[in-house]
Amino acid sequence: MSNPRPIAIQNARIVDPGSGYDGPGAVIVTEGVIAEVARTATIANLSADIEIIDAASAMLIPGLIDLRVKTGEPGSEPKETLKSASRAAAAGGVTSIVLQPDTDPAIDDPAMVDFILRRARDIEGVHVYPAGACTQGLEGERMAEIGLMHEAGAVYFTDADRSIGDSKVLRRVLSYARGFNALVAHRPADPYLTAGACATEGELAGRLGLAGAPAIAERIMLERDLALAELTGARLLVDQITTADALETLARAKAKGIKVVASASINHLRFNEVDIGDYRTFYRLDPPLRTEADRQALIDALASGLIDVVVSAHAPAPAEDKRLPFSESTPGAVGLETLLPALLAFHHEERVPLIDLIRAVTIAPARLLGLSAGRIAKGAPADLVLCDLDAPVRIDADKLQSKSKNSPFDGRMLQGQVRLTLVDGRTAFQLA
Amino acid sequence: MDSAPRDGSDIEQLIAERAFRFPSRHFLSVAKLTRPDADALLNLADAFVGLNRRPEKKISTLRGHTLVNLFFEASTRTQSSFELAGKRLGADTVNMSPRTSSMTKGETLIDTAMTLNAMKPDILIVRHSASGAADLLAQKVSCSVVNAGDGGHEHPTQALLDALTLRRAFGDVAGLTVAICGDVLHSRVARSNVGLLQLLGAHVRLVGPPTLMPSGAADWGVEVFHDMKAGLRDVDVVMMLRLQLERMDGAFVPSTREYFRYWGLDAEKLAYARPGVKVMHPGPMNRGVEIDSGVADDPAVSLIQDQVEMGVAARMAVLASLAARLDNGPAAGGV
Numbered sequence: 001m002s003n004p005r006p007i008a009i010q011n012a013r014i015v016d017p018g019s020g021y022d023g024p025g026a027v028i029v030t031e032g033v034i035a036e037v038a039r040t041a042t043i044a045n046l047s048a049d050i051e052i053i054d055a056a057s058a059m060l061i062p063g064l065i066d067l068r069v070k071t072g073e074p075g076s077e078p079k080e081t082l083k084s085a086s087r088a089a090a091a092g093g094v095t096s097i098v099l100q101p102d103t104d105p106a107i108d109d110p111a112m113v114d115f116i117l118r119r120a121r122d123i124e125g126v127h128v129y130p131a132g133a134c135t136q137g138l139e140g141e142r143m144a145e146i147g148l149m150h151e152a153g154a155v156y157f158t159d160a161d162r163s164i165g166d167s168k169v170l171r172r173v174l175s176y177a178r179g180f181n182a183l184v185a186h187r188p189a190d191p192y193l194t195a196g197a198c199a200t201e202g203e204l205a206g207r208l209g210l211a212g213a214p215a216i217a218e219r220i221m222l223e224r225d226l227a228l229a230e231l232t233g234a235r236l237l238v239d240q241i242t243t244a245d246a247l248e249t250l251a252r253a254k255a256k257g258i259k260v261v262a263s264a265s266i267n268h269l270r271f272n273e274v275d276i277g278d279y280r281t282f283y284r285l286d287p288p289l290r291t292e293a294d295r296q297a298l299i300d301a302l303a304s305g306l307i308d309v310v311v312s313a314h315a316p317a318p319a320e321d322k323r324l325p326f327s328e329s330t331p332g333a334v335g336l337e338t339l340l341p342a343l344l345a346f347h348h349e350e351r352v353p354l355i356d357l358i359r360a361v362t363i364a365p366a367r368l369l370g371l372s373a374g375r376i377a378k379g380a381p382a383d384l385v386l387c388d389l390d391a392p393v394r395i396d397a398d399k400l401q402s403k404s405k406n407s408p409f410d411g412r413m414l415q416g417q418v419r420l421t422l423v424d425g426r427t428a429f430q431l432a
Numbered sequence: 433m434d435s436a437p438r439d440g441s442d443i444e445q446l447i448a449e450r451a452f453r454f455p456s457r458h459f460l461s462v463a464k465l466t467r468p469d470a471d472a473l474l475n476l477a478d479a480f481v482g483l484n485r486r487p488e489k490k491i492s493t494l495r496g497h498t499l500v501n502l503f504f505e506a507s508t509r510t511q512s513s514f515e516l517a518g519k520r521l522g523a524d525t526v527n528m529s530p531r532t533s534s535m536t537k538g539e540t541l542i543d544t545a546m547t548l549n550a551m552k553p554d555i556l557i558v559r560h561s562a563s564g565a566a567d568l569l570a571q572k573v574s575c576s577v578v579n580a581g582d583g584g585h586e587h588p589t590q591a592l593l594d595a596l597t598l599r600r601a602f603g604d605v606a607g608l609t610v611a612i613c614g615d616v617l618h619s620r621v622a623r624s625n626v627g628l629l630q631l632l633g634a635h636v637r638l639v640g641p642p643t644l645m646p647s648g649a650a651d652w653g654v655e656v657f658h659d660m661k662a663g664l665r666d667v668d669v670v671m672m673l674r675l676q677l678e679r680m681d682g683a684f685v686p687s688t689r690e691y692f693r694y695w696g697l698d699a700e701k702l703a704y705a706r707p708g709v710k711v712m713h714p715g716p717m718n719r720g721v722e723i724d725s726g727v728a729d730d731p732a733v734s735l736i737q738d739q740v741e742m743g744v745a746a747r748m749a750v751l752a753s754l755a756a757r758l759d760n761g762p763a764a765g766g767v
Binding site: 201203205206207210211279323327328 | 540541560563564565567568583585586623648651
C-alpha cells in the first residue's frame with residue numbers, strides 16, 4: 001500500500017482551513033510529506049517519475065483528526081481492533097485518531113501508552129494517539145501518572161465517559177496537568193443526576209417509560225468544571241457539549257478568557273431524541289440525544305465557532321450489546337466512516353460554511369494537540385483526503401469496515417464520497 | 433350493560449356477534465388503538481363477563497392454539513388472569529418465569545424469545561422490567577405478542593379492564609373525571625390508562641408528589657395536581673397506584689407515614705370527590721400506605737374486586753380478537 005514514488009494531485013479544489021484557502025489547487029507529495037502546494041489547477045515541469053492523480057475537481061482536504069475514538073483493543077477485541085478501526089477511519093477520511101483510555105486494562109500508566117503506540121506502528125494504518133486516564137482505573141479517586149504518560153505520548157487526559165464527581169480530585173488533576181501544559185478533557189454530566197438514566201428527561205422519555213436525566217445536569221457540571229479551570233489556569237476540553245443551556249455557560253466562560261475549548265459529537269449535531277422512536281437502541285448514546293432546540297443551538301454554536309471541534313464519538317458495540325431492551329443496551333455508535341459525509345450535510349443544507357466545517361475536524365484539533373498534521377502546507381505530513389463533495393452515499397451498516405455495525409446512519413442518504421485517503425503519503429484507502 | 437341474565441346459548445351467540453379482528457398482530461400499547469377498536473374490544477369483553485359468570489365457562493375459540501405466559505417479573509394476578517383467560521377460551525397455556533432459569537445463566541431476552549418461538553406458540557404474553565421489552569420481542573418472533581407490562585412504559589390490558597370496569601359501573605366512560613393518584617413516574621398502569629381513558633372521552637387528572645410525577649406529564653393532555661384534596665375535588669373516579677415500598681424510604685418520599693398523610697386515600701380525602709365516587713386499584717395494595725383499608729373494602733365505593741373479575745374478561749377479548757387474525761380457520765368466528 002505504500003507509495004514510493006512522488007505523487008502529484010492536480011485539478012483539485014483545495015479546502016484548507018489552516019490557511020483559509022478554498023480554491024483550485026494541486027499538491028506534490030514526496031517521502032510522506034507535502035513538498036509543494038500550488039494554488040493553480042496544475043503544476044508545471046513535473047519530473048517524469050511522478051505519479052499524477054487527477055482529482056477532477058474533487059475536494060482535497062487535510063486528513064481528519066478525530067479526538068474521540070474507542071476501539072475494543074485491548075480487552076474487547078470482538079467489538080473492534082486497532083486494525084479494523086484504522087480501516088474504518090481511512091475509509092472515512094480520518095487520518096488521525098485519539099483513543100479513549102477506558103480500555104481493559106485502562107490506559108492509566110505509561111506502559112499502556114507505549115503498548116498502544118507500538119501496536120499502532122505494527123498496523124501501519126492511520127495515526128493513532130492514546131489519551132491517558134486522569135485517575136487510576138478511571139475511578140475518579142487517585143490521580144494517574146499524568147506526567148509519565150504525557151512524556152510517553154498521551155495527547156490529552158480524560159476519564160472518558162465518566163465525570164469526576166469529587167471536585168477536589170478534578171482540581172488536583174487540572175492543577176497537576178497544568179504543570180506539564182497537558183490538556184484535560186472532562187465530560188460535563190453531574191454523576192448523581194445522571195445515574196441510572198438512559199434518556200433525556202422530558203415528555204418523550206416520560207411517555208416511553210425510560211429513566212431520564214435532566215438536561216441541566218450538563219450545565220451544572222460544566223459550571224463547576226469552568227470554575228476549576230479558572231482557578232487552576234489549566235487547559236480544559238469540554239467533552240461533547242450537547243445542550244443549549246450549557247452552550248450559554250460556555251460562551252460566558254470563553255468571553256471571560258478561561259482557557260476552554262469544546263467538542264460536539266456528530267451524533268448530537270445530526271439527531272435528536274425523537275430518533276429513539278420505538279426504543280431504537282442504535283440511538284442510545286452517552287450523553288443521550290437531546291431536544292431539537294438543543295440540536296439547533298449546537299449547529300449555531302458550530303457555525304459561530306463556539307464549538308471548536310467535532311468528533312465521531314466512535315463507540316463500537318456488537319449486535320448482542322444492542323439487541324436488548326433500550327435501558328439495558330450499551331450506549332454509543334460507530335462513526336468513523338460517517339463523520340465526514342454527516343458533517344458535510346451542514347454545507348449542503350447551507351447552515352455552516354464548508355471551510356468552517358472542515359476546520360472543526362482538521363486544524364482545530366491539530367492545534368489543540370500540537371500536531372503538525374491537519375493542514376495542507378509545505379512540510380506538513382501528507383495526510384490528505386480526496387472527496388467528491390456532492391456524490392450521494394447510502395450508508396449500509398453491513399458494509400462498514402468497523403467490526404461492530406451500530407451506526408445510527410444505517411440506511412440514510414448522505415453526500416460526500418471519500419475517493420482517496422493518504423496517510424504520510426501512503427494510500428490508506430482508495431475507492432474501488 | 434349486559435347484566436340481565438341470559439341463558440348459555442344466548443351468551444355464546446352474543447360473543448359470536450361481537451367477534452372482532454384485532455387491528456394489528458400484537459397488542460403492545462394503547463397508543464395504537466382507535467376509538468372503534470377500543471369500543472369493539474370492550475363490547476366483546478362485556479360479553480365474556482356473562483360467560484365467566486355461568487357454571488360452564490369454557491368455550492373453544494382458541495382450541496388448538498398455544499399461549500405462552502412469559503413473565504420475567506413476578507406477578508400472581510396478571511399471570512393467573514391471562515392463564516384463566518386462555519384456558520376458558522380453550523387454548524393450551526404454558527407459564528414460564530425465566531427469571532428463575534436461563535436468564536440467570538446469561539441467556540438474553542431475545543434468546544429466550546427465539547427459543548420459545550421455535551416451539552411455535554400462537555400468542556406470547558410478556559412481562560419484563562425494561563420499557564420497550566415487548567416491542568423488542570415483537571420484532572423478533574413470528575407469533576402475536578401481548579404486552580403484560582414493560583417496565584415503566586405500558587400495561588395495556590390493565591387499562592382495558594379498568595375501562596370495562598368503569599363502563600359497567602357508570603354506563604359510559606366519556607365525560608367521567610378520573611384522578612390517577614400516586615407513583616405516576618414509575619407506573620405503566622398510569623401511562624396506559626391516560627391513553628385509553630382519553631381515547632374514550634374521560635377527563636384525566638394525575639395526582640402525586642412532584643418527585644413521583646414525570647417531568648413531561650403536563651404535556652399529556654392531563655391536569656396535574658400535587659395537592660390530593662384539590663386533585664380529588666369533584667372527580668367521579670379515584671384510581672390509586674401501587675407504590676413500591678423501596679421508593680418510600682427517603683428516596684422519592686421521606687417516609688411511609690408522611691406519604692399516607694398527604695397522598696394516601698382515606699375517607700377524609702375521598703370526601704372531596706363527587707358523591708357516588710368509585711375507587712380503583714390495580715393491586716396488589718399496600719394497605720395503610722397508599723390506601724386505607726376502610727376505603728378499599730367499602731363495597732359502596734370500591735371497584736377493586738370488580739377489576740379482578742373484569743381482568744379475565746378483558747384478556748379473553750384481547751386473546752380472542754388476536755386469534756381471529758391468526759388464521760381464517762373455524763376458530764376465526766369466535767366460538
